[in-house]
Amino acid sequence: MQETTQQNDAIDSRFGYTGTDDESPPVEPDHTVNLLLQPRENIPIPEFYFEPTGLHIDVGDTVRFNLPTPHHNVNAYHPGFGFSQRVPDDVPPFSSPVLTQGDYWMYTFDQEGVHDIMCAPHEVFGMVGRIVVGSASGPGSNPVGEAPGGDQARPPEFTAALVLTDPAMNPQNIVDQGSVTWSDIAAESKRPMLTPVQEE
Numbered sequence: 673m674q675e676t677t678q679q680n681d682a683i684d685s686r687f688g689y690t691g692t693d694d695e696s697p698p699v700e701p702d703h704t705v706n707l708l709l710q711p712r713e714n715i716p717i718p719e720f721y722f723e724p725t726g727l728h729i730d731v732g733d734t735v736r737f738n739l740p741t742p743h744h745n746v747n748a749y750h751p752g753f754g755f756s757q758r759v760p761d762d763v764p765p766f767s768s769p770v771l772t773q774g775d776y777w778m779y780t781f782d783q784e785g786v787h788d789i790m791c792a793p794h795e796v797f798g799m800v801g802r803i804v805v806g807s808a809s810g811p812g813s814n815p816v817g818e819a820p821g822g823d824q825a826r827p828p829e830f831t832a833a834l835v836l837t838d839p840a841m842n843p844q845n846i847v848d849q850g851s852v853t854w855s856d857i858a859a860e861s862k863r864p865m866l867t868p869v870q871e872e
């Protein structure tokens with residue numbers, strides 16, 4: 673426990689730790705997630721995604737989020753941001769800044785349970801992830817739309833809701849598999865639900 677406490681000093685429970693390309697991290701991460709995009713055929717909206725999209729970690733583990741592609745962040749589905757609660761009860765409203773290519777962000781997950789996260793700029797396009805810390809438990813283990821929150825709280829919507837509802841992203845499946853990659857998720861669950869303006 674002593675070691676975990678020391679690690680947490682550099683990583684804020686709300687703001688994490690942001691680093692740039694040429695900066696070595698304050699602690700060695702236990703896991704790495706990449707924030708990526710890839711073009712779609714025939715649709716001018718790329719796929720934006722976390723890789724892996726689902727990840728099982730131990731309580732107290734630190735995850736490093738890398739940005740090989742620009743303009744993403746890591747943002748909790750938390751009532752503090754106006755969303756329904758899809759993180760454990762004692763988790764603060766954590767988020768990274770919006771980052772540029774080559775930046776990274778680190779966060780230590782101290783609470784047991786499901787942590788649903790998104791990239792705020794690309795949430796509506798389905799850029800969401802699920803970090804299962806320890807067990808598949810807590811508010812985030814509820815089906816999308818059934819997590820607690822006030823009257824104004826927004827659940828994940830559009831492609832974000834589809835991805836988080838895909839069978840591969842079932843919290844217990846993430847525990848059983850260890851990690852779920854973007855390619856494990858059905859194409860149907862990645863379909864864009866916002867359509868670009870058609871040119872004449």
Ligand SMILES: [Cu+2]
Binds near residue numbers: 720744791792793794
């Ligand atoms: Cu993004």
